[in-house]
Amino acid sequence: MPGDAILKLRDAKVWYPVTKGVFRRTIGHVKAVDGISLDIRRCETLGVVGESGCGKTTLGKAIMLLEQITGGSIAADMDGQFRELSSLTTPEKLRYRKMVQMIFQDPYAALNPMKKIYTALEEPLIVQGIRSREEREAILASAMEMVNIPLDYLFKYPHEFSGGQRQRICIARALETAPSVVVCDEAVSALDVSIQAQILNLLRQLQRERHLTYVFIAHDLSVVQYMSDRIAVMYLGKVVELADSTALYENPRHPYTQSLLSAVPLPVLGRRKRRVVLQGDVPSPIDKPSGCPFHERCGKCKEICKTVEPALVDRGGGHLVACHLED
Amino acid sequence: MDKVNAPVGGHQAIANARRLGTSLRKKRIRKFVGNKLAVFGLAVIVVFLFMALFAPFLTPYDPLEPNFGQTLKGPSAEHWFGTDSMGRDLYTRVLYGARVSILIAVSSSLIANAIGVVMGAFGGYFGGWLDKGLVRLSELFACFPQLIIVLVVMAFIGPGTFNLILVFAITGWTGTFRLVRAEYMSKKEETYVKACEAFGMSRLKIMFFQILPSVMTTVIIQVTMNIPGYVMSEAGLSFLGFGVPMSTPTWGTMLNAAKSMKVLLYAPGVWLVPGCAISLFVLAVNFFGDGLRDVMDPRQQ
Amino acid sequence: MAKYVAKRLLLTLVMIIIISFAIFVALNNTGVDPISFKLGLDNYTPEAAAELREKLGLNAPLVVRYLRWWKDMLSGNFGYSIAHGYSIRSGLIAKWPATLEISLTAMIVSTVIGIGIGMLSAIWQNSIVDYLGRMIAAIGNSVPEYFFALILIQLFSVRLQLLPTSGRVPAGAVTFWDRLPNLILPVAALAIPMCGNLMRYTRNTMLDVANQEYVKLARSKGIPEWKVYIKHVFRNSMRPVVTVLLFRMTLLLGGSVAVETIFSWPGVGQVLTQAITASDYSVVMLYTLMMAVLMLTISFLVDLFAALLDPRVRLDK
Numbered sequence: 037m038p039g040d041a042i043l044k045l046r047d048a049k050v051w052y053p054v055t056k057g058v059f060r061r062t063i064g065h066v067k068a069v070d071g072i073s074l075d076i077r078r079c080e081t082l083g084v085v086g087e088s089g090c091g092k093t094t095l096g097k098a099i100m101l102l103e104q105i106t107g108g109s110i111a112a113d114m115d116g117q118f119r120e121l122s123s124l125t126t127p128e129k130l131r132y133r134k135m136v137q138m139i140f141q142d143p144y145a146a147l148n149p150m151k152k153i154y155t156a157l158e159e160p161l162i163v164q165g166i167r168s169r170e171e172r173e174a175i176l177a178s179a180m181e182m183v184n185i186p187l188d189y190l191f192k193y194p195h196e197f198s199g200g201q202r203q204r205i206c207i208a209r210a211l212e213t214a215p216s217v218v219v220c221d222e223a224v225s226a227l228d229v230s231i232q233a234q235i236l237n238l239l240r241q242l243q244r245e246r247h248l249t250y251v252f253i254a255h256d257l258s259v260v261q262y263m264s265d266r267i268a269v270m271y272l273g274k275v276v277e278l279a280d281s282t283a284l285y286e287n288p289r290h291p292y293t294q295s296l297l298s299a300v301p302l303p304v305l306g307r308r309k310r311r312v313v314l315q316g317d318v319p320s321p322i323d324k325p326s327g328c329p330f331h332e333r334c335g336k337c338k339e340i341c342k343t344v345e346p347a348l349v350d351r352g353g354g355h356l357v358a359c360h361l362e363d
Numbered sequence: 364m365d366k367v368n369a370p371v372g373g374h375q376a377i378a379n380a381r382r383l384g385t386s387l388r389k390k391r392i393r394k395f396v397g398n399k400l401a402v403f404g405l406a407v408i409v410v411f412l413f414m415a416l417f418a419p420f421l422t423p424y425d426p427l428e429p430n431f432g433q434t435l436k437g438p439s440a441e442h443w444f445g446t447d448s449m450g451r452d453l454y455t456r457v458l459y460g461a462r463v464s465i466l467i468a469v470s471s472s473l474i475a476n477a478i479g480v481v482m483g484a485f486g487g488y489f490g491g492w493l494d495k496g497l498v499r500l501s502e503l504f505a506c507f508p509q510l511i512i513v514l515v516v517m518a519f520i521g522p523g524t525f526n527l528i529l530v531f532a533i534t535g536w537t538g539t540f541r542l543v544r545a546e547y548m549s550k551k552e553e554t555y556v557k558a559c560e561a562f563g564m565s566r567l568k569i570m571f572f573q574i575l576p577s578v579m580t581t582v583i584i585q586v587t588m589n590i591p592g593y594v595m596s597e598a599g600l601s602f603l604g605f606g607v608p609m610s611t612p613t614w615g616t617m618l619n620a621a622k623s624m625k626v627l628l629y630a631p632g633v634w635l636v637p638g639c640a641i642s643l644f645v646l647a648v649n650f651f652g653d654g655l656r657d658v659m660d661p662r663q664q
Numbered sequence: 665m666a667k668y669v670a671k672r673l674l675l676t677l678v679m680i681i682i683i684s685f686a687i688f689v690a691l692n693n694t695g696v697d698p699i700s701f702k703l704g705l706d707n708y709t710p711e712a713a714a715e716l717r718e719k720l721g722l723n724a725p726l727v728v729r730y731l732r733w734w735k736d737m738l739s740g741n742f743g744y745s746i747a748h749g750y751s752i753r754s755g756l757i758a759k760w761p762a763t764l765e766i767s768l769t770a771m772i773v774s775t776v777i778g779i780g781i782g783m784l785s786a787i788w789q790n791s792i793v794d795y796l797g798r799m800i801a802a803i804g805n806s807v808p809e810y811f812f813a814l815i816l817i818q819l820f821s822v823r824l825q826l827l828p829t830s831g832r833v834p835a836g837a838v839t840f841w842d843r844l845p846n847l848i849l850p851v852a853a854l855a856i857p858m859c860g861n862l863m864r865y866t867r868n869t870m871l872d873v874a875n876q877e878y879v880k881l882a883r884s885k886g887i888p889e890w891k892v893y894i895k896h897v898f899r900n901s902m903r904p905v906v907t908v909l910l911f912r913m914t915l916l917l918g919g920s921v922a923v924e925t926i927f928s929w930p931g932v933g934q935v936l937t938q939a940i941t942a943s944d945y946s947v948v949m950l951y952t953l954m955m956a957v958l959m960l961t962i963s964f965l966v967d968l969f970a971a972l973l974d975p976r977v978r979l980d981k
Binding site for chain 3 (some may be wrong): 368499502503505508510513514515517518519591595598599602603604605618621622627628629631634635638641642643645646649650
Binding site (some may be wrong): 097100102129133134137138140141142145146147148149150151152159160163164170173174177187188189190191192193209213221248323347 | 380381383387555557560561573577601660
């Protein structure tokens with residue numbers, strides 16, 4: 037049913053060891069994703085925002101099984117039963133991959149320059165075990181129609197297309213296996229603004245028609261607002277705020293979210309707002325500060341923030357915030 | 364799963380598109396033909412291959428049968444390039460020599476590159492201790508002059524056509540290994556490889572069906588560019604007497620005649636003919652390889 | 665930098681140990697029993713052999729014998745030729761100067777000519793110099809040095825009778841000018857085919873560098889063309905050119921084997937071919953060991969030099 041969880045993340049972690057010296061001693065970890073718990077609901081768009089390096093792409097890769105999680109769990113609803121991804125057998129993994137697909141940031145890099153579009157679209161179908169060529173061609177013809185690219189272009193190379201066309205081809209490739217969940221990793225940030233709108237509208241239209249669930253990863257807040265039902269704000273591998281899109285934009289409660297939103301230019305004339313400018317840089321994810329990861333840059337830092345890490349708690353109406361100021 | 368329906372006439376439209384689609388091959392051939400040196404190289408190669416293949420039909424003589432009445436003769440109507448110190452026709456020996464010389468060079472290059480590709484692919488794509496070991500091994504090979512490793516190994520296993528190919532192959536893979544490994548290391552991080560992983564393609568399939576085609580241009584050029592080296596090494600070794608047995612006619616064993624002072628000083632034709640054959644063939648392959656390199660890179664279209 | 669050098673040095677030593685151990689094992693398994701050789705046919709009895717074996721320490725474990733072998737070599741005892749009984753020290757080690765004489769001279773000559781013409785080709789792109797240079801490079805790449813050596817002998821010794829066909833005048837009593845004629849042909853045979861390679865490489869590298877943005881910037885600032893070439897293009901082209909040095913040295917030493925045979929030049933290459941013909945394994949293996957040590961040393965020096973020229977190499981790892 038729409039609204040039920042389709043993916044459940046529980047304290048999911050992706051840590052990379054940092055080694056040193058001849059004997060490769062592990063001296064620490066890069067905590068790209070450091071304990072994330074959230075549900076992704078059927079047919080919603082979950083926006084994930086944050087500065088570069090906050091771990092949002094790694095989160096997407098972990099969902100895609102492109103990155104091994106080193107702690108916690110990710111479970112998926114497969115035929116009404118939640119299965120943990122790390123326990124899937126090889127054929128089950130293949131089924132999971134049919135269910136969850138990804139659209140990448142750079143549509144040029146996402147297509148093999150040596151292969152024609154026809155091959156690029158055919159390959160996932162072969163992997164999914166569709167033996168008959170007629171059936172494959174039927175599927176890929178309708179996928180091309182879905183993204184509005186004439187069939188005449190099938191036997192051309194990626195470099196013969198424009199950026200927007202390429203991204204539409206990537207969307208066709210992701211959707212032709214009829215997935216339920218699509219991870220869009222900065223899907224429009226490499227495109228011109230006019231093309232961005234086109235692709236975003238296409239994505240929304242496809243979502244309505246095919247009941248898709250999107251995990252929409254981006255750093256552009258206005259794009260995320262346009263697309264998302266709920267938004268998770270990430271900072272240094274953690275979710276610091278998670279709320280409905282409107283609630284988050286109208287009433288941001290974490291100081292980090294407040295400063296992010298204050299940097300968005302407003303399209304309304306005459307409305308002035310107070311800019312919250314952050315001090316300093318994002319700390320290294322290797323040696324994170326103790327306590328609240330944001331306390332070094334927070335304007336409202338209290339004594340407790342330096343020692344105790346705040347938990348992500350529901351502050352009413354499904355608005356989750358990880359901040360001591362809320363207590 | 365939502366069942367998708369093909370639009371009316373979908374198959375027909377796909378068939379039409381296939382006919383009208385971009386053909387890299389045509390573009391490449393057009394570009395290659397524009398390169399005069401490359402075309403010259405190809406023509407010379409074709410002539411040599413033709414001569415090697417049809418040697419028995421192109422000459423009435425036997426390459427091995429001595430004729431002591433006709434030793435060290437200059438060029439004449441019967442013997443176009445003259446005869447050697449055993450009275451054998453030089454033209455005939457160049458034809459038959461081309462067979463073995465080219466066979467050795469081409470098969471050595473193919474085998475050596477095949478080894479290099481497989482090792483480079485596994486090392487570059489999987490990384491780890493396997494990669495480290497292979498890199499050290501290739502450095503070990505690469506720091507020796509190849510001719511000298513081959514000489515030493517040939518000293519132990521003795522001369523012979525097959526032995527020579529074997530030694531060339533096991534000592535000649537390092538260059539290709541390094542190139543292929545480097546390409547795999549960079550290509551495995553490409554988004555399109557990640558995309559293939561995302562839709563569940565197996566690693567071996569990605570390695571050989573996604574990445575290998577883009578590495579193939581490098582490999583084809585390497586195979587071509589290695590051939591001249593093997594032609595020259597074979598000749599050099601046979602000249603010294605450690606390549607193929609003296610009874611086998613190759614361009615190298617023909618050159619070996621120049622070790623005799625009499626031939627070296629007073630019958631230059633005997634070694635000039637095979638020497639020129641080597642140089643011409645090597646030059647042709649080099650030109651052809653350069654042309655191939657210019658044409659093959661798809662991003663340069 | 666010191667860390668980089670130390671790491672590189674360590675690697676070189678490890679490689680030498682591995683190679684020399686492999687060679688030592690190969691030497692011990694040549695199928696020739698040095699004891700029977702030393703005793704001679706007449707004196708050979710199993711008891712005498714066993715006694716001598718014990719006396720010479722041949723029953724010690726392999727590693728001990730390996731270390732003893734290195735100790736012997738470091739004190740100047742390299743063993744003996746199996747086939748002819750001569751000491752390797754006088755029969756092989758003493759031949760190195762002759763080989764290095766022609767290969768190093770060829771190296772210098774080919775470097776000067778190759779880089780020189782390569783640079784001119786790049787500066788005057790598409791001029792006559794460039795076309796001639798590229799033609800010579802193409803031919804140089806296609807003519808093997810031994811064939812070139814034969815042509816040189818035919819031309820300069822037989823036809824023109826200008827230079828001797830073979831042999832070497834030992835250093836010592838005579839002057840350099842007396843020794844020069846014998847040196848010219850072998851060096852030319854080695855150096856000229858080598859030039860082609862370097863010419864092409866220098867030209868292409870310089871053209872690459874000359875098209876970089878920072879060179880265009882230097883031009884746009886109004887710096888005279890010759891200064892642009894010397895200060896920006898030349899300096900940045902030299903690192904890749906220096907790194908092919910090692911590669912060229914291996915080619916030269918490989919090529920010198922055939923060239924020494926043709927010119928009866930009394931160097932190690934000639935000893936090697938004779939040793940291989942006579943299945944003289946001890947000489948062949950020792951030659952291999954020396955070559956390995958030499959090449960690894962050069963490789964180390966080239967890396968060191970590259971690191972000095974390019975700060976980027978020093979920084980990574």
